Amino acid sequence: KAGVTQTPRYLIKTRGQQVTLSCSPISGHRSVSWYQQTPGQGLQFLFEYFSETQRNKGNFPGRFSGRQFSNSRSEMNVSTLELGDSALYLCASAAGTGLSTDTQYFGPGTRLTVL
Amino acid sequence: AQSVSQHNHHVILSEAASLELGCNYSYGGTVNLFWYVQYPGQHLQLLLKYFSGDPLVKGIKGFEAEFIKSKFSFNLRKPSVQWSDTAEYFCAVNARDDKIIFGKGTRLHILP
Numbered sequence: 001k002a003g004v005t006q007t008p009r010y011l012i013k014t015r016g017q018q019v020t021l022s023c024s025p026i027s028g029h030r031s032v033s034w035y036q037q038t039p040g041q042g043l044q045f046l047f048e049y050f051s052e053t054q055r056n057k058g059n060f061p062g063r064f065s066g067r068q069f070s071n072s073r074s075e076m077n078v079s080t081l082e083l084g085d086s087a088l089y090l091c092a093s094a095a096g097t098g099l100s101t102d103t104q105y106f107g108p109g110t111r112l113t114v115l
Numbered sequence: 116a117q118s119v120s121q122h123n124h125h126v127i128l129s130e131a132a133s134l135e136l137g138c139n140y141s142y143g144g145t146v147n148l149f150w151y152v153q154y155p156g157q158h159l160q161l162l163l164k165y166f167s168g169d170p171l172v173k174g175i176k177g178f179e180a181e182f183i184k185s186k187f188s189f190n191l192r193k194p195s196v197q198w199s200d201t202a203e204y205f206c207a208v209n210a211r212d213d214k215i216i217f218g219k220g221t222r223l224h225i226l227p
Binding site: 035105107108 | 151160161207214215218219
């Protein structure tokens with residue numbers, strides 16, 4: 001079974017721009033979560049989607065948004081980029097109904113650099 | 116608010132040494148507990164998890180962790196480490212049906 005895939009793998013943007021990252025979960029998985037990983041803050045939860053609905057949201061500003069499509073693929077968008085948004089963005093998929101009981105399988109991440 | 120503390124940011128051990136990585140969390144209710152590992156150049160992957168039952172949990176590659184509810188701890192252990200255990204280890208906690216909170220990670224470096 002193919003793993004979680006994320007595109008693009010690397011991205012360079014300038015302040016003020018917006019960016020869209022994509023995640024394709026493992027086939028059959030219905031839950032997709034997004035995380036931001038930085039050296040200073042570690043791994044921080046952004047949001048989780050299940051069946052096209054956002055089920056949980058972390059403490060990030062409204063510039064961070066996401067969505068999930070009917071085929072479970074997910075996108076996250078960051079508008080009005082700031083230097084502090086430079087990070088590795090990880091996507092994880094899980095088979096079942098939520099974060100609490102299912103093992104999450106992580107993708108390789110998208111490395112975003114904001115100049 | 117929930118939080119997770121990993122006390123050691125960087126640990127260096129020689130092969131065959133015993134390992135214990137500390138993890139403490141703050142949350143008064145029922146929690147699920149996880150250890151994830153990220154080997155160099157690889158994806159983050161689950162090492163072991165605890166939901167209920169026996170507080171001593173065994174994971175992959177000889178790792179185990181013990182949930183001590185009274186101490187709000189979920190320490191990771193391995194009796195004899197190998198060079199291939201060099202990686203970054205993350206403890207994570209979530210309350211049932213709530214978002215998952217990760218610790219800031221511990222970088223483990225094993226000397227051959």
